[in-house]
Amino acid sequence: MTVITDASADRSSASGPEADRTAGLDATGARTPEAAGVITDARRRIDELDDRIIGLIQERMAVSAVIQQARIASGGRRVNLSRENEILSHYRDALGKSGTTLAMTLLELCRGKI
Secondary structure: OOOOOHHHHHHHOOOOHHHHHHHHHHHHOOOOHHHHHHHHHHHHHHHHHHHHHHHHHHHHHHHHHHHHHHHHHOOOOOOOHHHHHHHHHHHHHHHOHHHHHHHHHHHHHHHOOO
């Protein structure tokens, strides 16, 4: 036999803004409605930034393809290793060791595997 207390009945029947706040607490891992609101807003901003970053990467891939086509059409190689080293250094200087990993991933996306 299950006993329903007034408090548990109130929680299960919550709707509207209170239910939204409670759901936000579960989804964010926050322990207060205020923290849940901050986390939800910040996650929304991160999602927007990720969309912009993805768009910029796609643009970078297109520009890289133009460069590769021009280099190959002129008799050059598909990849310019000295330029890639400049890019790796730039990312490492700006972001540390993880920046090098990020740059390697970007280079692979833009030129393919060597």
